[in-house]
Amino acid sequence: MVITDYEKQRLDNIKRNKKILDNLGINNKFLKVPGTSKKTNNKKRKYLEIDLDDLPRRKSPRLSRQKPEYGLLPDEFDASLTRSRELAKKEDLIKLNKIEQDDEEAYVIENYDQIEPLPTRDKDGVLHFRSHPQFKPNLTPKEMIQTGSFGGTFFRDVRSNITKKHLVGDDDLSEFPKEWMEGVDIEKMLKNDEYEESVNRYGVKAGQDLRDWENAGWIRSCDPRGWFQWYCRFYMGRRNGDDDRQVQRWSGVAGPNGRWKKDLVRKIVRSGKEYDDESVSAVVRQTLQHWAYKLSEQDYNALVSDV
Template sequence: MCKETTEPPMKRQRNRDYHAADYPDFTPNVSPKEMFQAGIFGGTYFRDIKIGSKWYRNAWKEFEPHGWFSGLDIAKNIACRDPVLSRNRYKAKCGQSLEQWLEKGWIKTDYDSHGWVHWYCRFFLGRRCEDDVRQISRWKACAGNKGRWKRNLIAKCVKAGKSFDDETVSPTVRQLLLHWGYQLTEPHFNEYKSLLEKGHKTSFIPQHEMRHVVKNKDTGDQTATPQAQDGRKEQNEARQERRRKRARN
């Protein structure tokens, strides 16, 4: 069994992040209640599941007293057997199956039978256990300051010339990040965008597809596309020809 201790529940800060004093680098900005109310996992997250020979039933009841599911139909939005994409906040399919989670060792049934969100619900309320470091490291790799999927979404927005909250840009990644208690913010967007504009390489998009967002160090202008470079070359040649004509006259 998990050796448990208790800390105060996470609190929202002025910057909208949630904070836990003992893990200051764990800063989700969507609470469990906000996740469920928005729509995650097609309404199936706390469905009854069987792992090995053991059934895990009605896991959602532990959190019902906190009002997280107020106004929701448990059978449709929380413990539905099969996912319904229209119940997801971004109407997108993402993530892997329970079987895949188990194969990869992501679920530790000694701690939280349903996985990361189950762990987050308990951590948010103040429970601490031996699995905290592992689960927080998973969150950081996905949605932390240098999180893979957080930066993936920002790069896609920048490439497309879209704002941070344009939901037409990768609803799948937005849904995935919501499953990890995170929603992209303008400050986070601007921070990584500035790196991309300075030529920071991203592994998510081929570098040649990001050339148009890199700013010239001297002028602050965006680096010219090949077409623009050809146009500038023609303009330079025309100016040089005019100078030669004036010199001859």
């Protein structure tokens, strides 16, 4: 058989590449190299089959020095979570979680790390979440909606600067139990384009706007409307990579040593009035409501000596 110059060059290249792979320590059993003993009429092209786990890895010193901010969310949690869908009937979720639910429908969010049961509530009204025992709000999403929060604007139609998409209030509300909205004027108390102080439980303006939250870097694309959207989904059982950060934010506001909780207690002490006298700092009380918390007598007594 006459070997052409092209064929000779090809075989030389194959031998050279094989030598390089041998020097890299790649196991030959994962390597198939065509030879001259093969049938020449077989025109099917053969490829090198290499065990990728044996290949040397390139490591970047720059990347190894980088520290993630709060454990940044994976891509799969991005825009796909802006609208969630019902995935299972109530009885299916009960079977999945082995829990009992009496009053509320069961919803599951797409693209989640795991599903948790609804929280329990103790005799003092404190909510307890199995996955995050340090997180102890005492207002449910339903109570926040029913009594009036965020000036009625939280679920308005608005464009997100984070996802670069238009957020539709009806779509976002559709993932939550309808009973949360029973008796509520949705257009006024949830989808209002203009902030109305009269909507709020304490009749005052409190908190910042979505644009302020975005500019401050507090918003993640999995919950583009902000903390309350995260809380609604967390309450219903969704768990994802942003939970620890959001719980930490809550703790700084309304946790055991939360700055706004302590500020309210301090103002009550200075006023000489009772802990539940709503004439004392309605703005701080409304702010705490936006973080799913209402000052209790137990918490007031626990903090009164420290302020």
